[in-house]
Amino acid sequence: MLTLVMTVVLVALIFEYVNGFHDTANSIATVVATKVLSPGQAVMMAASTNLIGALWGTAVAKTIASGLINAGVVDVGAQLILCALLGAIIWNLITWWLGLPSSSSHALIGGLVGAALAAAANNFDAIIFNQPMDPWYKSAGVLWKVIVPMVSSPIMGFTAGFLLMGVLFAIISAMARSGGWLGRLARPRWVNAFFGKAQLASAGYMGFAHGMNDAQKTMGIIALLLVSAQANGVLDDLPGWLAFLHPSPGALADGDIDMWIKITCALVMAAGTAAGGWRIIKTLGHKLVKLHPIHGFAAEASAASVITLASSLGIPVSTTHNISSAIMGVGTAKRFNAIKWTVVEKMIWAWILTIPMAGGMAYGLFLLFAKLGWA
Secondary structure: OHHHHHHHHHHHHHHHHHHHHHOHHHHHHHHHHOOOOOHHHHHHHHHHHHHHHHOOOOHHHHHHHHOOEOOOOOOOOHHHHHHHHHHHHHHHHHHHHHOOOOOHHHHHHHHHHHHHHHHOOOOHHHEOOOOOOOOOOOOOHHHHHHHHHHHHHHHHHHHHHHHHHHHHHHHHHHHHHHOHHHHHHOOHHHHHHHHHHHHHHHHHHHHHHHHHHHHHHHHHHHHHHHHHHHHOOOOOOOOHHHHHHOOOHHHHHHOOOOHHHHHHHHHHHHHHHHHOOHHHHHHHHHHOOOOOHHHHHHHHHHHHHHHHHHHHOOOOOOHHHHHHHHHHHHHHHHOHHHOOHHHHHHHHHHHHHHHHHHHHHHHHHHHHHHHOOOO
């Protein structure tokens, strides 16, 4: 059983690595498309800012560890978590191969829900779907922490991108009308030069936001696994060199995330980010809309702000959905037909299908493992 637990920890880290290269595009697609940074420079910046963001808070990790599955109804054991992770990884790889920017967050949540339903013999009480929210939004269930944000956060990203782009256009137009040195600064050459520098900050902010939300999901999975293993006595006879696997008192009592989990997940995500995800970068940065530095700055700043707010509330939103919708908002502010809506349609289908597809794969894998006597 200990071997199974260690296998699941390894698979969780593989998911984190895949998440890193799958979602690299979220933070660097625009900065590459606008030619502010080379792909290599952008990836290194994203890796470093992902690392910092991953170590910044644990609210999202606590949601994944204790806010989605009802441990009183279903045993959240290693087999369940393994199937959830495999379902998410398979869907991530499929969408990566197709170049579709789907959500690793929703793939993981879908995997957890699907595996939990299979383990509970389709008892929907296994899922914490809805429950009263406390003042700090720490307990809300799948409805308020997954379903509602899945719709509302892209709308917020689109709106923020559209409004910020509109404000920037208004400022530049006013400068151009004023004439003199302000008018000269409003010329395209100076605007591109200024926002080329500003985009370094916005892309770094986006990388930080991505790490702050996405990296924490795997932290929560590993913490959930080890707390369950401890409760079931699996970790009772650990050799000394593996003693760090024992959850701390804070992890057992309050759902805290132990430091070694945070550091390991942060480093693995940074490594995955450094590997890059060029198929998705091509979709977001080139196929969706033609971008200039001012558009990239507006999209990144808007999306990162929405994600950071969600992370502080412990809401596992999709960085993919937010940056994609922010790019759409920015492109729409430019002009409605600037967006390639056929690409948008494919992306939205990937968004809609992610939770049921990853959940269905995890559900089927759990049943298969049970039939083989592994669950």
